[in-house]
Amino acid sequence: MIAPIIKGLLLGLILSISIGPVIFAILKQSLTNGRKAGYTFVAGVSASDITLLIICNVFTALFTLVLTHKAIIAMLGAGFLLLMGLYTLIFKKITIDSLGDEKEKTMRKRDLVGVFVSGYLMNTLNPSVFLFWFAWTAAIGTNASETENPMVYKLLVFGTCLSFVLVSDLIKVALAGFLRPKLTENTLVWINRISGIIILIFSAALFYSALKY
Numbered sequence: 012m013i014a015p016i017i018k019g020l021l022l023g024l025i026l027s028i029s030i031g032p033v034i035f036a037i038l039k040q041s042l043t044n045g046r047k048a049g050y051t052f053v054a055g056v057s058a059s060d061i062t063l064l065i066i067c068n069v070f071t072a073l074f075t076l077v078l079t080h081k082a083i084i085a086m087l088g089a090g091f092l093l094l095m096g097l098y099t100l101i102f103k104k105i106t107i108d109s110l111g112d113e114k115e116k117t118m119r120k121r122d123l124v125g126v127f128v129s130g131y132l133m134n135t136l137n138p139s140v141f142l143f144w145f146a147w148t149a150a151i152g153t154n155a156s157e158t159e160n161p162m163v164y165k166l167l168v169f170g171t172c173l174s175f176v177l178v179s180d181l182i183k184v185a186l187a188g189f190l191r192p193k194l195t196e197n198t199l200v201w202i203n204r205i206s207g208i209i210i211l212i213f214s215a216a217l218f219y220s221a222l223k224y
Contacts, residue, residue, distance in 0.1 A: 012163070012164065012167055015164050015165075015167035015168040015171070016167055016168075016171050018151070018154075018168050018171075019167060019168040019169065019170065019171025019172040019175065020171055020172075020175055021209070022147060022151075022168065022169075022171075022172040023171065023172040023173070023174070023175025023176045023179070024175065024209070025209050026143070026172065026176050027175065027176050027179035027180070028205065029143075033056055033130075033133060033134055033137075034183065036052065036129075036130070036133060037049060037052055037053060037056075037180060037183050037184060037187075038183065038187045040052045040126060040130075040184075041183075041184045041187035041188075042187050042188065044122075044126070046184055046185065046187075047123065048122075048123065048126050049183075049184035049187065050181065050184055051123045051126045051127050051130070052126050052127070052129065052130040053130065053177070053180040053181060053183075053184060054127055054130070055126070055127040055128060055129065055130025055131035055132075055133075055134070056130045056131070056133070056134045056180065057173065057176070057177050057180070058127075058131055059130070059131045059132075059133075059134035059135045059140075060134065060140075060144070060173060060176065061173065062135065063134075063135065063140060063141055063144045064144050064148065064169055064173070066144075067141070067144040067145045067147075067148040068148050068152070068165070070145065070148075071145070071148045071149050071152045086218070089150065089214050089215075089218040090214075091142060091145065091146030091149070093211065093214040093218075096207050096208070096211035096214055097207070097211070098207075100204060100207030100208065100211065101207075151164075151165055151168050151169070152165065155168075
């Protein structure tokens with residue numbers, strides 16, 4: 012099943028290049044508190060993504076039980092993606108937070124626990140992250156329902172996506188010192204535009220598939 016893996020990779024690419032507070036927090040943790048803190052923060056973010064993904068899949072499964080027409084689910088997901096893509100492409104403002112140049116701090120176990128929790132909460136309490144997962148679980152769930160084994164399809168898509176995002180975040184930690192000077196406002200604007208265009212393409216594809224139901 013190559014299709015779900017490719018979709019998972021594309022979804023992971025969108026999430027990993029999305030410009031938000033998390034990417035700056037990852038770099039700041041790595042630069043000021045050391046790589047161990049950076050990796051711990053990433054672990055918290057990854058745990059949050061898994062939690063939100065499970066919650067959103069439960070919600071979309073409940074919607075599927077209530078709504079008998081798959082087209083409604085597809086339209087709902089496509090509508091979310093359309094709004095998200097337009098916001099990302101047109102309205103989202105790009106700002107570069109101060110990442111600091113402090114010396115690495117010595118981190119105790121309880122400090123690392125605090126870093127993990129901060130990563131988890133920062134990602135979980137971000138409404139855009141929840142909407143992101145909700146839209147994509149609705150979209151992928153609709154596609155999965157057309158396959159012989161929907162559960163395997165969704166596991167491949169989201170498993171590939173989460174793995175891609177985790178690896179990309181770990182790379183950000185490892186290359187924090189190299190990436191920081193590259194994050195100019197012009198670079199972030201172009202990354203943001205690419206992310207928005209990709210999301211709009213997926214939205215159009217989902218709208219098209221919904222029209223066939």
